[in-house]
Amino acid sequence: MWHEVAQRLDAPATALSIGQQQRLCLAHGLAVEPDIILGDEPTSALDPLSSQHIEHKLLELKERYTTVIVTHTLRQAKRIADYVIFMYLGEIVEDGPAAELFNHPQQERTRQYLAGVF
Numbered sequence: 001m002w003h004e005v006a007q008r009l010d011a012p013a014t015a016l017s018i019g020q021q022q023r024l025c026l027a028h029g030l031a032v033e034p035d036i037i038l039g040d041e042p043t044s045a046l047d048p049l050s051s052q053h054i055e056h057k058l059l060e061l062k063e064r065y066t067t068v069i070v071t072h073t074l075r076q077a078k079r080i081a082d083y084v085i086f087m088y089l090g091e092i093v094e095d096g097p098a099a100e101l102f103n104h105p106q107q108e109r110t111r112q113y114l115a116g117v118f
Contacts, residue, residue, distance in 0.1 A: 019050025026057060037061060039069045043076065055080055074114070078102055086110050 004020060013021055022042065029037065039058065043051035058080055061067055071077055077084060081098040086107075094107040105111045112118060 017050070019046050019053060022046060022050065022054055023057070026054070030061075034065065036066045036068060039067070041070060041072070043071075043073070051076075086113065088113070 084101045085095040094110045
């Protein structure tokens with residue numbers, strides 16, 4: 001990101017694109033060396049390229065940090081999750097390793113969600 005903003009360091013953060021702002025927020029959070037990174041819809045309202053940048057960085061960071069992501073985007077969860085908790089109307093329906101839950105769900109509501117029923 002440095003090469004994108006190095007010439008505009010005096011400009012307000014609001015002059016950045018939404019994707020750049022999101023990456024700046026992630027960098028800001030990392031500056032305090034957290035134990036856990038929590039991303040609540042970290043790619044919401046981002047274009048596909050900006051989303052890809054954030055997802056790539058989250059994949060890198062999970063080697064060093066515990067990372068918890070909340071997403072409503074099933075494809076995103078499939079791309080980046082190691083462990084999944086599926087919730088419906090505030091209730092935990094099913095949880096487990098991502099590959100197991102996505103490929104062999106145990107609960108009917110999980111199967112319906114994965115099939116696109118709701």
